[in-house]
Amino acid sequence: MRRTGTTRRGVLAATGALAAGAVLPGCGSDADDTGGARKGSAHGGARTAADGTSSVRTQTALRTSASRTTATLLxxxxxxxxxxxxxxxxxxxxxxxxRAHLTAVSPGKAPALAPARSLATGPAAAVKELAAAERTAADAYTALVLEAPGELARLLASVAAASAAHAYLLTELAKETSA
Structure with a gap:
């Protein structure tokens, strides 16, 4: 009989896919980084400077989004x-x-934690809700990886993989937790 649900093999496969997704966008030639302009040209240098400012705004927005997701989870x-x-x-x-993920992804000071509401009546149901929240967070981080540059993409991929692992652990903990 085949076991349903999350398995170690599935978690490892997802982690490997996330890691590959984080590494592969960093691969490319110098011509790709400057929009096809040669390194020494004035146009290429101006474009790189403009991309740098845009990248800072993007990184801040991505970090803010990730920190909101993490603060909600916390x-x-x-x-x-x-x-x-x-x-x-x-x-x-x-x-x-x-909490460590929140510190790592926050663009500055970590956001304040909003009060959380739960529909769960027992500990097992509450742990299942946390598992679902971790899966949702992993999906959110994975979506952000696609927009993030270099190091931030690697950080977000790592946090997404950790969230997926947490979801698995919480699912198993919910089975062991008495109602």
């Missing part, structure tokens, strides 16, 4: 830990990792 962890203290052993390490 607020969810905080809410579940407050509401269901019995889940602390399994959730605390994951919450700490999400």
């Amino acid at each position: 607020a969810g962890y905080e809410h579940v830990l407050r509401t269901h203290p019995s889940t602390a052993a399994g959730l605390t390490p994951l919450r700490d990792a999400v």
Whole structure:
């Protein structure tokens, strides 16, 4: 009988695909980076400078979007830990990792955490909600990777892979958590 749901093989395949997606956009020639202009030309230099300013705005916007996603996720962890203290052993390490992700992706000061709401009545259901939130966050980070330049793309791919792994771990934890 075939097992359904998330498997280690699926998580590893997704992680590998994300890593490849982060590395491949960095591959290219110098002519591609300057829009086809040669390095020494004045037009190529002006275009590179303009792209640099645009890139800073893009990076800030991407980091802001990622930090909002991460702050929402962190607020969810905080809410579940407050509401269901019995889940602390399994959730605390994951919450700490999400807090580190927030620090890494924030463009400056980390955003304030908004109060989180949960429809879950028991700890297992609350952990399942967190797993779903992690999957949603992984999808959001993956979408941002496509727009991000170099190092930021690698950071976002790493955070997306971590979110996918967290979703798997939370799904397994929900099975073990008593209702």
